Amino acid sequence: MDHVRSGQSEFSHRTVFDNGLVTDPAALRPRLPSPLREVTDDRFARHGVRLLLKRDDLIHPELIGNKWRKLVPNLAAAAGRPIVTFGGAYSNHLRATAAAGRLLGLTTVGVVRGDELADRPLNPSLARCAADGMRLHFVDRSAYRRKTDPDTLAAVLRAVGAEDAYVVPEGGSNAAAVRGCRALGEELRGRADVAAVACGTGGTLAGLAAGLGPGERALGIPVLKGGFLSTGIRALQTEAFGAPRGDWRLDDRFHFGGYARTTPALDAFAEDFEQRHGLPVERLYVAKLLYGLVTLAEEGAFAPGTAVAAVVTGAPFDG
């Protein structure tokens, strides 16, 4: 999409340059608060449960969903410095960062897991990153695993020629991102009893839970297999707010074998959900969340009268 011509994402590119520093998230013209829509779904209605869709996928056409909420505080903190961040070959976070770089005139570098990718044609996701001006730097899996240790990080920054860079962690989850996601919970206050979200790093859940009102609960559906996600979420909340916050829990049953793994049943479920509700269902995260919620409703896990808000954190990437 050409941002100069697109109606929605267009904004004053030049104003940002003239101002020098990129500190005004409003320059990205988000649609906030994101829309909240109730849908009728008999798999919930049968149990007296209401289902609401929190459409974070509509916040911004290119910085989609929770990526807007997590990135914008970091863009402000970067204050115009190059941004270096990390991700896998299909990372939604890398694409969002690259788009932000193009829209705001910031240099971005993506450190990509897997040095074998360097010799192959770019997949559509990485091709989009490159088209948005992101410099891609491929590292082997063992270096990627060690990316947060100071020597490895310093070597990466030297290699990409960005020693003054602002570093955003993999998945974009740090204290600033978690504080940014608190607004998601605040937007849902008084609107839902349970707010549910798919989890990668858990940064979005950490912020969401902190923003909800008294008596409101957050539910996380991890899409990765067997991590130490609870520990990570508590650590992120402590970093962001000084202590764990809110009433949250995880249900670990819906990862379907791990990140980016799927099954025919999950695909069929997602297609059916799209047809029922006209919602484009992102497959890596949102499909697993919705599948988990339908299962929980059918198990009677939600008391009659409960309003469940499913956070639609992303949209399908169509290359």
Ligand SMILES: *Cc1c(COP(=O)(O)O)cnc(C)c1O
């Ligand atoms: C990145 C992403 C998530 C995971 O967010 P975390 O804060 O890392 O848990 C969820 N859904 C979608 C669509 C994403 O792109």
